[in-house]
Amino acid sequence: MRELVGVVKEYGSRPVLRGVDLAVAAGEVVGVLGTNGSGKSTLLRILAGISRPSSGTTSGRPRTGYVPDRFPARQRMSALAYLCHLGRISGLPAAEARRRAGAWLERFALAGGPDTPLRDLSKGNAQKVGLVQALLPEPDLLVLDEPWSGLDAATRAVLTEVVGEAAAAGTAVVFTDHRPDFVQSTATRSHRLVDGRLQLLDAEVSTCRILLRGGEDADWAGRPGVVAARRDGDVELEVAVAERESLLLEAIRRGCAVIAVDSRAGRR
Numbered sequence: 373m374r375e376l377v378g379v380v381k382e383y384g385s386r387p388v389l390r391g392v393d394l395a396v397a398a399g400e401v402v403g404v405l406g407t408n409g410s411g412k413s414t415l416l417r418i419l420a421g422i423s424r425p426s427s428g429t430t431s432g433r434p435r436t437g438y439v440p441d442r443f444p445a446r447q448r449m450s451a452l453a454y455l456c457h458l459g460r461i462s463g464l465p466a467a468e469a470r471r472r473a474g475a476w477l478e479r480f481a482l483a484g485g486p487d488t489p490l491r492d493l494s495k496g497n498a499q500k501v502g503l504v505q506a507l508l509p510e511p512d513l514l515v516l517d518e519p520w521s522g523l524d525a526a527t528r529a530v531l532t533e534v535v536g537e538a539a540a541a542g543t544a545v546v547f548t549d550h551r552p553d554f555v556q557s558t559a560t561r562s563h564r565l566v567d568g569r570l571q572l573l574d575a576e577v578s579t580c581r582i583l584l585r586g587g588e589d590a591d592w593a594g595r596p597g598v599v600a601a602r603r604d605g606d607v608e609l610e611v612a613v614a615e616r617e618s619l620l621l622e623a624i625r626r627g628c629a630v631i632a633v634d635s636r637a638g639r640r
């Protein structure tokens with residue numbers, strides 16, 4: 373769908389990307405990690421087609437929705453009017469643009485409602501408008517630069533759901549984030565940008581140990597996120613850190629006592 377080969381990007385004479393190869397296919401969710409200033413936003417701008425590489429090639433021109441790391445929302449226009457305007461520019465009939473924009477704003481629970489002027493929006497609410505403008509044209513490729521940052525817990529969960537739905541519908545998603553466990557549990561493929569090049573991360577996940585006593589019996593080994601389960605009176609589970617909270621909740625619901633949670637269990 374979209375491919376970068378040998379992409380180099382220099383600002384002045386300083387190379388930020390030094391030869392990036394990245395191919396993204398329909399339905400994939402690609403996560404990109406990297407330290408501050410490593411070039412993630414630069415890479416995503418090139419992927420989204422709004423910045424040109426200094427050298428190397430890009431191919432594929434999917435319909436793309438892009439959320440920048442900072443969404444500039446300084447206009448007096450209302451959120452809904454702004455989104456309708458962008459929807460029209462992307463070729464949607466006015467009524468359809470209005471319907472889609474209204475539905476997305478409701479799903480993301482824009483505080484103040486759709487008629488709030490953009491310049492009055494908080495950072496998180498402006499981010500929601502940024503997300504909606506990217507989703508509005510039903511893109512084939514979604515390029516999301518730290519899209520979860522600044523959102524409250526409920527909206528973060530909605531966005532995770534939306535990314536999963538988009539991928540299931542065949543949209544390719546590429547996102548950046550700073551949380552390795554989150555990236556690896558959300559993405560179907562994860563990379564780290566180091567020294568201007570992309571490293572592929574294996575499916576390694578951080579695990580932790582949970583010790584449970586009593587409660588109802590359960591097929592713990594069959595639960596998502598459980599890497600190993602041992603029963604020796606107590607139940608000892610090795611679980612993916614990303615699933616720790618949901619498994620603890622389930623254990624408590626089953627009446628188990630949580631004897632220990634050791635977050636230094638290791639990596640698999």
Ligand SMILES: Nc1ncnc2c1ncn2[C@@H]1O[C@H](COP(=O)(O)OP(=O)(O)OP(=O)(O)O)[C@@H](O)[C@H]1O
Nearest residue numbers: 383384388406407408409410411412413414415441
């Ligand atoms: N338009 C630009 N002109 C000059 N230098 C730039 C420009 N955009 C980015 N840079 C520089 O390129 C480097 C990579 O920036 P980039 O924003 O891509 O990193 P990042 O990995 O997204 O960082 P962060 O995690 O802090 O968002 C930084 O040193 C930055 O200062």
